Amino acid sequence: MNEQKVGNYLIQRLYDLGVRHVFGVPGDYVLGFYQQLEQSKRLKVINACDEQGAGFAADAYARVNGIGVLCVTYCVGGLKVVNAVAEAFAEKSPLIVISGAPGIKERRKNPLLHHKVKDFDTQQRIFENITIDSVLLDDPRRAAEDIDRVLSSVRSYKRPVYIELPRDIVSSSMDIEPTTPSVLHSGTAVPGGGGEDERNQIDIALQEAVSEATKLINSSKQPVIIAGVEIHRFGLQDKLLHLVNKTNIPVASTVLSKSVISEDHALYIGVYEGAMGYQSVREYVETSDCLILLGALMTDINFGISPTPIEQSKSIYVTSEKLSVKHHDFENVLLQDFLNYLIESNLTKRNLLNTGKLDYTGGYNNNRNNINSNYRYANLRNEQKQQQKQQYSSTKKNQKITVKRVFELLNSFITENTIVIADVGDSLFGSLDLTIHGQTDFLSPAYYCSMGFAVPAAIGSQLAKPNHRPIVLVGDGAFQMTGMEISTIARFNLTPIIIILNNNGYGTERPMLDGPFNDILNWNYSKITDIIGYGKGFVIETENQFEKCLFATDKIYSNDLCVLDVRLDRNDRSPALQRLTDLLGKKVK
C-alpha cells in the first residue's frame, strides 16, 4: 500500500516530468502545499510580487523548459491569472495550474468562506474555458489517477490544465497501490486515438497523406517550409532540421515561432510575416508553388493582418489538430506522426546552388530596388544580414536614438547565450529583424499579445536556462503593468538586461487612433533599481550611449540586473509597426 500524501505524489510526478521550479504567491488555502513543496527539496518555490507576474513567469518557463507550474490560492490568486493562462492556452504553452481551495468538509452547507465568489466550483468552471483538462481532487483514493490524467493531457495537447487541491486533501494519504501510468513515460499520446482498429485506420490515412504530400513536393519548383510554433512545443526541432537537411528545402519561421530553427542555418530565409516583414521573404513565400506549413497557427499577426495570402491548392497544412494536402482533409493525422513519415518518404534532395528549379524568377520585383531578378533563397538571408551589418557600422555620435537603431545595434550584441524576450508592440515588431543564434531563444506572446509578459518571462526563462542571459524588450506601457517583478529578479539573483522602449505611452495605438488615453506618466525608470536595492539603471538618449551601455552590461555588469531607459521620440516607430498599425487603424475607425 502507498502511504504517500496527495500533495507529495503530485510533487513527485511534476519532478518526473522535468519540473524544477514552481511559480506563485502563497495564500491560506494553499499554504499546506507550499510547505510540502518547501520540504520536498525537489521543486523550488519562486514567489512573485503578484500572481499575474507569477503567471507570465510560469508560462515562459513552460515554453523554455517544456512544462511549467503555477501554484496559487483560491480565487483571489487563481482569478488573477486568468489572462496569463488564457495566453498560454492561445499560444499552446504546456502550463499546469495548481490552486489551493477550501476543504471538502468545510464546503458542506455552502457557507460564505472568504475568497468564495459564487459557488465553490466557480473557479474551476472559469478555468474550463482556458484549459484543456481540469480536475478537483476531492477523493484521495482517486487522486493518483486524476493527477496522472491531467498531466497526460498537458503533455499531449501542450495547453494548460487545472488542478484544484482542497486544503483538507493535500495531506490525505492516498491508500492505494502505487501505479506507474504508461502515459507518463511514453512518447506523445495520440489525441482521440483509441483501439487497434482506429489506429489502423489512422495509419492508412497517414500513408495516403504522406504519399500525396511527397508527390506535391517533388513535383514543385519552389517549395518552402513555414515552421510554426508547434514544432517547438512538441519538441520537433530536430525532426525539422532532419527534413530540411535531407531535402535542402528552404525554411521560414512565423512571428510566433521565430527562432524555432537557428537563424544562422544556411537554409533559413527569415520570418514570414505578410505585409509586415522583408518584402523579399514575402515574395519568395507567396510565389511558392508548394507551401509546407508545419505546426503554424494561421493568426492575423502571423500573416501581417492581411487577408491570408496562402493558397490552399498549393499547400500542405499540418498541425497537432488537423492535416490537409491541397483540399484533402485527413482525419486524426497529426503533425508529429506526419513529420516522422515524411522524413522517411521518398523526397528528392535538391541542389543547394545553381539549380534552376530553386531560382527565384517571380515577377514582383520590377518596382523594387534591392531585389535581383535571379537570386537564390540563400541570398535572402545574406541580404538581410548584410543590411544589418552595414547599419551597425554607421553609428553616429550624439545622434538621437531611434527604435530602428536600437534593434540594429542590438543585433551584433546577441550571442548563443542570449534569450530575447519581446513584449507586445514595437518590442515585438522591431525584434523580428534580430538574428537569434540558438533554437527557441526568442520568446514573445506574438498571437495573444498580452502586454506585460516580458519582464516576468525573464524570470521563468532564466531559471529554465541558467546559462543564458535574457534581453527583455518592453514598452513603457507594458513595463508599468508588471515591471516591478524586477523585485523577484532581485530576490533570486537573476541578471536580465531590460530595455525599456520609452515613448511616453501606448505607441502602437497612437497611429491607429490617438487621444489622451494613450498617454501615460513618465517614470524615472533608471532609478527603479534604487527601490529594490539591486541592479544598475541607465538613461539612454543617443546611439552612442546605447552602444556604450550595451558594452557595459556585458563587461562590467554581466552578473547584475540592468535596466535601460531608452528615451525615444513619442512618434518614433519601426517600419514594421508602421505597416501593421496602418492596417489595424483601418479596422478601428
Add this chain to the structure above:
Amino acid sequence: MNEQKVGNYLIQRLYDLGVRHVFGVPGDYVLGFYQQLEQSKRLKVINACDEQGAGFAADAYARVNGIGVLCVTYCVGGLKVVNAVAEAFAEKSPLIVISGAPGIKERRKNPLLHHKVKDFDTQQRIFENITIDSVLLDDPRRAAEDIDRVLSSVRSYKRPVYIELPRDIVSSSMDIEPTTPSVLHSGTAVPGGGGEDERNQIDIALQEAVSEATKLINSSKQPVIIAGVEIHRFGLQDKLLHLVNKTNIPVASTVLSKSVISEDHALYIGVYEGAMGYQSVREYVETSDCLILLGALMTDINFGISPTPIEQSKSIYVTSEKLSVKHHDFENVLLQDFLNYLIESNLTKRNLLNTGKLDYTGGYNNNRNNINSNYRYANLRNEQKQQQKQQYSSTKKNQKITVKRVFELLNSFITENTIVIADVGDSLFGSLDLTIHGQTDFLSPAYYCSMGFAVPAAIGSQLAKPNHRPIVLVGDGAFQMTGMEISTIARFNLTPIIIILNNNGYGTERPMLDGPFNDILNWNYSKITDIIGYGKGFVIETENQFEKCLFATDKIYSNDLCVLDVRLDRNDRSPALQRLTDLLGKKVK
C-alpha cells in the same frame, strides 16, 4: 428616428445613472469607444497602469458613488480583471464592465484574430460566472433594449454586469425610436416580481413577516440590530437611522459594513466580529434575545471564523435575497421593502437610560476585568473610545512603532473628510478599531479579501468624493501587487496618504504556517515617489516619527500624495489578527 450611435447611447445612459468617471486601459478593440468617451465630455477616462488597478479603482468608485464603470479591451484586458470583478460580485458592488471586442463581421469563419483565446464568446462565458447579467451587443437595433436591461440589473442586484461592445457596432446607428425605459428612472426593481397577483402575494407575505418581527422585537429585553453591507449598497442608510432613532435599539456593524452608520452615533455599539473584536460587543450581541440582522452577509470573516454564534430562533434575518423570522422563511420578501414596512410598524420606543429592559445582565463577565456586570449599551462605545484616548495620550519618544500604536495614533487623526481604505490582513483588522465619523467612509474587501485592492481603491474613492482625503492602509505584500498605481494617482493629481505596514512579508500567513515563501524583498518604499516625480515619501521607525509625520501630511503636504514606510517588527501584529490567525492556522495544518 434616433440616429444615435450605440456607443453614445451607452455613454448617455451611464451619465444618467450618475457616472462621471470610467476606469480602464485602452486597446485596439476598444479604441473607438474610448474616442467616443473622450469626445462626449461627459465621462472622464481614468487610465490606470494595469487593468487590475483599473478594476479595483472602478469597484471602489462603485461602492462610494453608487455605480462604477470599468472599460477594457478584449481578453488581454478583460481577463486581467476577472479577480477584481469577482470581488465586486462577492461583496455586492454595482460595477459595469464594458469590453471592446472583435467586430461581428470579422468573426465570420472563426479566424485566429489576435487576443482570442478559444472561441469568440470565451470571455463572455467566463464573465457569466462573476456577473448578474451580460450581453453581447451584436445588433444595433436591439442595442438600446439590451443596454437598458443590464443597467437595470446592476441597479436591482448591486452586482457586476458585463457589456461586450464589438468594434464594428460601437459607431453603428441604432435607427430606433428613442425610449425612456421606466426601470432607469424608477426606484429599486423587485427581483422576481412579476404580475399583479404575484405582487399581492408578496404584499401579504411582507405584512405577515413584519407583524411577526414586530412582535418578536417588542417582546424582547435586549434587541440589537446588526447592520450589514447591503444597507449601504441599496442606499438604505437613512432608513436604518430612522429605525434606530425611532426605537432606540442599539446597532452594531460588521467587518464588511463598518461605517454603514456614523460611528459617533449614540446608539452605535461597535463592529461585531465574533472572536476577533471587542469582547464586550461580542457578549452584548451573543446574549441578545432578538438579533435583527439587516443585509448582513454571514461570512466567516464577518463572524470571526468561529462557528456562527447566531441562534436562528432569536433572529430576524433579512437580505436582498431572503428573509426569515426565527425559523419561518418568507419567499420574495426583500430587505428594502421589509425595512420600509418595519419603520411604519408599531414598534415600541425604548428609553435610552435607566431602563431595566436594556440593562446588560448577562453571565459571561465573571472572568473579565474591564466589564461591569450592570452597564448600558451606550457604555460599550464610550469604553472603546476612552480606551483609544488613553492610548493616544501615552505616546513615547523613540519608542519603536508597532501595529497597535499605528492604529491608536491614527484614530485621532481621522476627520469627517477622511475615507479610510484598508487592504487585507492587519491593515483591515487593525482598522476595525478606528472611529469613522461619516457614513460609508470605510472601504475594505473584508469578505472576498483580495490583496492589492487598497491603493487603486484610493483613486476610485477620491474621484467619487473629491472633498475627502483617503488614508490607505496596506501591507508591504499587497503594496507590491498594485502599489505602482501611485502613477495613476500622480497623473490625476490625487492626494491620498498611503501607510505601508512594512513587516517584510505576508504577516497574516506567518502565524498560520511560516516558510521562506512568506518572505518578500524589502523595497525602499519612501523613494518610490522619486520614480513618479510626485508626492512625498517618509520612513517611520518610532511612534514619535509617526505622530510628526501625520501632522506633516496634514499641515505641509495636504495637497500631495504621501507614502509612509512604517517599519514594523516581522512578527508584530494586532491583537485581532493574532486571534484570527490562531483560528485560521488550525484549519491549515
